[in-house]
Amino acid sequence: MADTYDILIIGAGPGGYVAAIRAAQLGFKTAVVDREHLGGICLNWGCIPTKALLRSAEIYHYMQHASDYGLSAEKVGFDVGAIVKRSRGVSTRLNGGVGMLLKKNKVDVIWGEATIEAAAKGNTPGRVTVKDTSRAPAPKGALAAGSYAAKHIIVATGARPRAIPGIEPDKNQVWTYYEAMVPQTMPKSLLVMGSGAIGIEFASFYRTMGAEVTVIELLPQILPVEDAEIAGLARKRFEKQGIKILTGAKVTKVDKAADAVTATVETADGKTQQLTAEKLISAVGVVGNTEGLGLDTVGVTLDRGIVVTDGLGRTNVPGIYAIGDVAGPPMLAHKAEHEGVLCVETIKGLPTHAMDKAKIPGCTYCQPQIASVGLTEAKAKDLGFAVKVGRFPFAGNGKAIALGEPDGLVKTIFDAKTGQLLGAHMVGAEVTELIQGYVVAMNLETTEEDLMHTVFPHPTLSEMMHESVLDAYGKVIHT
Structure with missing residues (x-):
C-alpha cells in the first residue's frame, strides 16, 4: 500500500x-x-465552455446589428467548427x-x-x-x-445530466449539454426540454445563431427558481427574439426519424401537440x-x-x-x-x-442575463415578512442607454421592519457581474440605510442598484 x-x-x-x-x-x-x-x-x-459559446453568439449578434452603433459590417457569418x-x-x-x-x-x-x-x-x-x-x-x-x-x-x-425514461439522450438527435456544446453543424431547429439555467443558455445560444428554438417547461414559469417578475420580463425578451416557449407542458414521447425528432407535448389542460425539430436538448436537471x-x-x-x-x-x-x-x-x-x-x-x-x-448567488448567462441572490418576493411573503420592494429599469440608466442595452430591471426586497436586504434580482446586460455587490451587502448584514448612503460611480450600470434601493423607500431620483 x-x-x-x-x-x-x-x-x-x-x-x-x-x-x-x-x-x-x-x-x-x-x-x-x-x-x-x-x-x-x-x-x-x-460553466466555462458554454460562456465561450455564448460570447461568440454575443459578438455575432452585435455584428448583425452594427448599424445600431453607427458601424457597418458586411457578409456577416460564422464557422461553427471554429466556434x-x-x-x-x-x-x-x-x-x-x-x-x-x-x-x-x-x-x-x-x-x-x-x-x-x-x-x-x-x-x-x-x-x-x-x-x-x-x-x-x-x-x-x-x-x-x-x-x-x-x-x-x-x-x-x-x-x-438527468435522463427521463423513454427520452434518454442518444448523442445523435437527443442531446445533453455534452453534445450541445460541440455541434458539427448548426441545426436549423431545436427543442429544449427544461428552462433552468442550462436549457435557457443553450436556447439563447442557438437562437442567436439562427436556429428556430422552442423551450418546453413543466412548471408554469420559465427559470423556476427566479423571482416571477424577473422571469416574466426575461420571457418577453426571449419571445421577442423569436424563441417559442411552452410552460405547464411536458414531453411524453419522442419519435426519431432519420433527420428529425418529434416530441409529443402535453399541456396543463390535457391537450397534446406534436413538435418536430432537427435536435432535442434534454436539460431537466442533474x-x-x-x-x-x-x-x-x-x-x-x-x-x-x-x-x-x-x-x-x-x-x-x-x-x-x-x-x-x-x-x-x-x-x-x-x-x-x-x-x-x-x-x-x-x-x-x-x-x-x-x-x-440563501446567500449563494445564481447566474444565467443568456441574452439578457439573469442574476439573483436571496429570497424572491413571493418567498419572502410566504415566510411572513412585510416587505418593501424597489425597482429600477435599465431604461433610466445613462450607461445602459449608451451601451444600447435599455431593456432590463434591478429589483430589491427588504424587510420593512428592520431594513434587512432579503433578496436582489436582476435581468439585463452584465447583471451577472453586478449581483456580487448585493451578495457582499447581504453577507455584511448591510441595511437599506447603508446602501442608500453608499456612493456609486457614474456613469455605470451599478447605479441602478442604488436607485432600486432608493425606490424601495420612496427616494428614487431618476424615474
Whole structure:
C-alpha cells in the first residue's frame, strides 16, 4: 500500500481541486483522484465552455446589428467548427492551469476511478482502490491506479445530466449539454426540454445563431427558481427574439426519424401537440454521481441520490466527507468551491460555520442575463415578512442607454421592519457581474440605510442598484 495521505479527494472538479489546494496550504499531505479531466464538468463541459459559446453568439449578434452603433459590417457569418474549437481551447487552457496549480501546491494526482473500500477507524486510515479506466490520457506526473490509504476521504464526484425514461439522450438527435456544446453543424431547429439555467443558455445560444428554438417547461414559469417578475420580463425578451416557449407542458414521447425528432407535448389542460425539430436538448436537471464509490459498503447515508452531510461536509461515517453537487443543491461551482474550503478547514479544526445557502448567488448567462441572490418576493411573503420592494429599469440608466442595452430591471426586497436586504434580482446586460455587490451587502448584514448612503460611480450600470434601493423607500431620483 502506498504512503498514507492525510486527505484524499475523489473528483478534481471545482470543489475537489479547490479543497485539495486549501488542504495543501494547511499542511496536509493531499491527493486528488480523477478518471477523466482536471477541473471537472464545470471547466471542461459546463460553466466555462458554454460562456465561450455564448460570447461568440454575443459578438455575432452585435455584428448583425452594427448599424445600431453607427458601424457597418458586411457578409456577416460564422464557422461553427471554429466556434466550437475556440470553446474547447478555452477549456483546455484552464484544464492545464488546474494541473499547474495542483503541482505548485504539491498535491498528488491519481488517475483512475476510485472506490472506497474502508473508512478510517481509530488510528487505522481508510482505504481507496483506484482502477485504471482509461477514459482520458493521464496528466503528466499522475500516479498510477492502485490501493491508497487516507485519514480523511472527501467525495467530490459532481453530477451528470438527468435522463427521463423513454427520452434518454442518444448523442445523435437527443442531446445533453455534452453534445450541445460541440455541434458539427448548426441545426436549423431545436427543442429544449427544461428552462433552468442550462436549457435557457443553450436556447439563447442557438437562437442567436439562427436556429428556430422552442423551450418546453413543466412548471408554469420559465427559470423556476427566479423571482416571477424577473422571469416574466426575461420571457418577453426571449419571445421577442423569436424563441417559442411552452410552460405547464411536458414531453411524453419522442419519435426519431432519420433527420428529425418529434416530441409529443402535453399541456396543463390535457391537450397534446406534436413538435418536430432537427435536435432535442434534454436539460431537466442533474443527478449526483454516487454509484460505484463504495458508499453503501461503508454505510454512508444517501437521500434521493445525494450524500447527506452536516453542512460542513461531514457524513454520518467518521472520516468520510462530501462536497459540491454530490452533496446536494444548489448545484453550482462556486458553492462547491466554498464547501471544499469549509470541509478542509473543519478537518483542520479551524473555526467554521455552515454556509447560508440563501446567500449563494445564481447566474444565467443568456441574452439578457439573469442574476439573483436571496429570497424572491413571493418567498419572502410566504415566510411572513412585510416587505418593501424597489425597482429600477435599465431604461433610466445613462450607461445602459449608451451601451444600447435599455431593456432590463434591478429589483430589491427588504424587510420593512428592520431594513434587512432579503433578496436582489436582476435581468439585463452584465447583471451577472453586478449581483456580487448585493451578495457582499447581504453577507455584511448591510441595511437599506447603508446602501442608500453608499456612493456609486457614474456613469455605470451599478447605479441602478442604488436607485432600486432608493425606490424601495420612496427616494428614487431618476424615474
